[in-house]
Amino acid sequence: MDRLQDSAWQYVAEVLHSEDLPMLAAHALVDGHDSPALRELAGLPRRSDADEVRELYVQALRELDVHLPDEETAGRRLLVSLAFGLVQGGLSPKEVADRLSMTVAAHTQEETRFLSLAAEYSEWIGPDDLPAWEHDLQAAAQLSAASTDLGPGIHVPASRHD
Template identity: 75%
Template sequence: MLAAHALVDGHDSPALRELAGLPRRSDETEIRELYVQALHELGIPLPDEEAAGRCLLTRLAFGLAKDELSPKDVADRLSMTVAARTQEETRFLSVAADYSEWIGPDDLPGWENDLRTAAHSLTASTDLGADIGVPSSRRD
């Protein structure tokens, strides 16, 4: 679905078109190969794991700061394998990792506030811009 959104946004390449047309349950290897090929055709370098993780942290922080994602959306999308480089990234990751489905109703507002504060701190300090996009809250 993301490939189709990229086409709608004006990005176009043969591999991206093929990727957009794949069925939902396609082979993961085929998807990855087409994804890498589409990035190459579009002149977009494939980020290393650290850069990709930092982009994810920043995208989630901007999504939360702009009220495009809820605190729970952030916690659900965050991989604990993401590495943080700056103090602000570390704080955002640490607060997000504190989320649990068993968090009490009295503690939830405090956690949400702490996460929003960490998100605003990260978005104000990052060298990765707001233009990197925000993951949608839809489950496509």
């Protein structure tokens, strides 16, 4: 999936932050996308006014005919990206649990199972119970990733600390 199109669901799922949008715009220009709002956004400093940045980003998407998905679709893409991240080794089970948000959404039985297990994580899980939880979460992630219609091209959003 194209980086700019991928950013649309991340934006709606609230995992793409305004300070990341100017650099995203610069990369989109390098990738061959071009529009007045995209050029303006790419020229803004990272710490620009968040409202202005978000407005320019949405305007650039409109100019480039990239549609913002609804919240449920974006939340589902977030959940599936977490499953793929775990399966592909880019995320640990704890990182998956830490990246859950109010925007995640499950569409299939496999996604629901993965979400349910990920939501069970707690810092108070005992050391004897942690390996079983991690194993169950890994198995649910594999089933979710194998059964999704969203495909492996979905990218795991960077964490807030990256």
